[in-house]
Amino acid sequence: xxxxxxxxxxxxxxxxxxxxxxxxxxxxxxxxxxxxxxxxxxxxxxxxxxxxxxxxxxxxxxxxxxxxxxxxxxxxxxxxxxxxxxxxxxxxxxxxxxxxxxxxxxxxxxxxxxxxxxxxxxxxxxxxxxxxxxxxxxxxxxxxxxxxxxxxxxxxxxxxxxxxxxxxxxxxxxxxxxxxxxxxxxxxxxxxxxxxxxxxxxxxxxxxxxxxxxxxxxxxxxxxxxxxxxxxxxxxxxxxxxxxxxxxxxxxxxxxxxxxxxxxxxxxxxxxxxxxxxxxxxxxxxxxxxxxxxxxxxxxxxxxxxxxxxxxxxxxxxxxxxxxxxxxxxxxxxxxxxxxxxxxxxxxxxxxxxxxxxxxxxxxxxxxxxxxxxxxxxxxxxxxxxxxxxxxxxxxxxxxxxxxxxxxxxxxxxxxxxxxxxxxxxxxxxxxxxxxxxxxxxxxxxxxxxxxxxxxxxxxxxxxxxxxxxxxxxxxxxxxxxxx
Numbered sequence: 328x329x330x331x332x333x334x335x336x337x338x339x340x341x342x343x344x345x346x347x348x349x350x351x352x353x354x355x356x357x358x359x360x361x362x363x364x365x366x367x368x369x370x371x372x373x374x375x376x377x378x379x380x381x382x383x384x385x386x387x388x389x390x391x392x393x394x395x396x397x398x399x400x401x402x403x404x405x406x407x408x409x410x411x412x413x414x415x416x417x418x419x420x421x422x423x424x425x426x427x428x429x430x431x432x433x434x435x436x437x438x439x440x441x442x443x444x445x446x447x448x449x450x451x452x453x454x455x456x457x458x459x460x461x462x463x464x465x466x467x468x469x470x471x472x473x474x475x476x477x478x479x480x481x482x483x484x485x486x487x488x489x490x491x492x493x494x495x496x497x498x499x500x501x502x503x504x505x506x507x508x509x510x511x512x513x514x515x516x517x518x519x520x521x522x523x524x525x526x527x528x529x530x531x532x533x534x535x536x537x538x539x540x541x542x543x544x545x546x547x548x549x550x551x552x553x554x555x556x557x558x559x560x561x562x563x564x565x566x567x568x569x570x571x572x573x574x575x576x577x578x579x580x581x582x583x584x585x586x587x588x589x590x591x592x593x594x595x596x597x598x599x600x601x602x603x604x605x606x607x608x609x610x611x612x613x614x615x616x617x618x619x620x621x622x623x624x625x626x627x628x629x630x631x632x633x634x635x636x637x638x639x640x641x642x643x644x645x646x647x648x649x650x651x652x653x654x655x656x657x658x659x660x661x662x663x664x665x666x667x668x669x670x671x672x673x674x675x676x677x678x679x680x681x682x683x684x685x686x687x688x689x690x691x692x693x694x695x696x697x698x699x700x701x702x703x704x705x706x707x708x709x710x711x712x713x714x715x716x717x718x719x720x721x722x723x724x725x726x727x728x729x730x731x732x733x734x735x736x737x738x739x740x741x742x743x744x745x746x747x748x749x750x751x752x753x754x755x756x757x758x759x760x761x762x763x764x765x766x767x768x769x770x771x772x773x774x775x776x777x778x779x780x781x782x783x784x785x786x787x788x789x790x791x792x793x794x795x796x797x798x799x800x801x802x803x804x805x806x807x808x809x810x811x
Contacts, residue, residue, distance in 0.1 A: 371558055375557075375561055378557075378561075379554065379557050379558075382494075382557065383494040383553075386493075386494050387450070387451060387495075388441065388447070390493055391437070391441060391450055391451070391453070391454045395434040395437045395438050396438065398430055398461070399430075399431055399435055399438065402427040402428075402431045402434070403431060406424065421471075422468035422469075422472050423472070425464065425467075426467075426468040429460065429461065433460050433461055434457065437454065437457045440453050455503070455506065458489070458506065458507065459510045462486060462507055462510030462511050462514065463510045463511070463513050463514035463517070464514060465483065465486070466483075466510065466511035466512060466513060467514035467517055468514075469483065469511075469514075474515060475525040475531055476525065480531070481531075481534065484534060484538045486507050486511065487504060487507050487538045487542045488542050490503050490507070490542065491542055491546040491549065492546075493546070494549075494550050494553050495546070496550070497547050497550075500543055500547055500550070504542050505539065508535050508539060589772060589775060590776075592772050592776065593773075593776040597707065614657055618653060618657060622647075622650055622651075625647045626647075628643050668680045669709060669710070669713055673709070674704060674712060674713065674738070675697050675738070677713050678697070678712075679697065681716060681717060682695045682734050685723075685732075688724075691723070691724070691730065692731045693731075693733075694732070694734070695733075695734045695735075695736075696733070696735040696736070698736070698738075699737050699738040699739050705800065707777070708777065711774070711777055711797065712736075712795070712797065714770075714773065715770050715773065715795050716734065716745060716747060718766045718770055719793045720734070720747065721766070722766060723747070723751065726751075726754075727751025727753075728752050729749035729751030730750060731749065731750045732747065732749040733746075733747075733748045733749075734746070734747050735747075735748075739799070740799060741798065742796060742797065742798055743795075743796070743797045743799060744794075745794075745796075746792060746794050747792070747793045748790065748791070748792040749790040749791055750789065751790045751791060752790070753785040754783065754791055770793075770795075774795055774797065777797050777798075778797070778798055779796050779797035779798060780794075780796045781796075782794045
């Protein structure tokens with residue numbers, strides 16, 4: 328008969344009882360102690376683990392120095408205090424004096440060794456040896472002073488909480504905390520072996536076991552909180568870096584869109600000025616010529632009005648008056664669309680004409696200050712300065728309720744400086760800091776496109792001042808050759 332085929336996978340052996348108990352105990356500890364850790368947090372990467380280990384090492388060194396310094400200070404201060412408080416009991420305090428001398432020596436040596444670079448890597452070994460020596464001497468002194476029969480012996484349980492603050496893993500914490508009671512018992516039994524038959528031995532052991540477990544649990548809970556805090560800080564730092572990169576990209580996108588919008592606005596302004604000039608030429612060439620021809624005919628009719636009836640002569644006179652009003656309206660429209668003085672006589676003459684026109688239209692005393700010889704300026708620049716001055720003076724008429732206005736125009740080969748200042752009521756603070764009016768926004772965009780600066784300062788007693796500074800571009804070699 329053929330033997331049955333062997334299974335591909337051998338049957339799993341059930342885990343041993345000890346392994347099952349250890350696994351359940353580990354799962355119980357992890358489930359209860361890790362309640363301080365958010366389940367949403369992911370495990371740390373290898374880089375984070377290395378940085379966290381370095382941080383724990385640095386904090387452990389700091390705690391070692393702090394504990395050694397406090398121990399040294401307390402021991403130095405307590406020795407003369409014992410002589411002052413118990414001057415007649417110096418024989419009974421020999422054991423305490425021995426422990427304090429050992430603590431002074433051990434703490435001082437530990438501080439000196441840790442400060443040296445060659446021993447900095449062995450800080451935890453130095454701390455462990457120092458702790459064992461001090462705890463052993465403390466147990467030896469306790470045995471000479473009565474041991475377990477004295478009630479103050481229970482104060483030594485505080486020594487088990489010595490390792491709570493250290494950022495150690497669970498296994499290392501359990502081992503380091505266990506060295507404290509083992510060292511105490513070693514010193515105690517070294518001095519007085521009869522403590523093994525003391526009636527208080529079960530009570531002391533049970534209390535020390537509970538204190539030991541509390542120390543390990545609380546210490547590990549603090550370690551997990553420290554670990555969670557580190558991980559959250561790393562996540563926050565990573566999110567901050569990502570947000571910084573996104574913010575930079577968003578700022579770049581906004582800057583690019585702003586440049587495009589300004590370029591579009593500049594093209595719109597240029598197209599509008601060109602359209603204004605085109606309409607002005609059409610009005611001047613077509614409508615102006617027709618009105619002039621009508622004017623000649625009306626004038627001819629008026630010359631022959633002596634031979635016509637009186638009502639017809641009055642009608643001809645009314646037509647002449649209306650025709651003159653139409654011609655004035657057309658000239659006003661031409662001036663608003665594109666003043667001829669700006670193209671014919673330049674920027675200074677155009678500003679002077681504009682100020683005079685404003686002074687004639689309103690009860691406003693205008694002063695003008697023109698300085699510097701006008702150089703050859705691009706048409707876009709002269710148009711922008713004229714429109715800004717026009718908008719500023721229009722705002723003075725509409726909103727300022729001013730009685731005086733000063734217009735200053737300084738032109739050099741490098742810069743154009745235009746200032747319009749009135750003595751009116753001023754602008755609201757929100758409007759002066761961040762203008763919301765269409766006119767002010769348009770002025771700012773004009774100046775920004777030309778690479779200049781525009782500021783609007785306002786105060787209630789002193790009115791408003793608009794300052795516009797525009798750079799004058801250097802003439803190109805081609806334009807110089809054309810001028811020559």
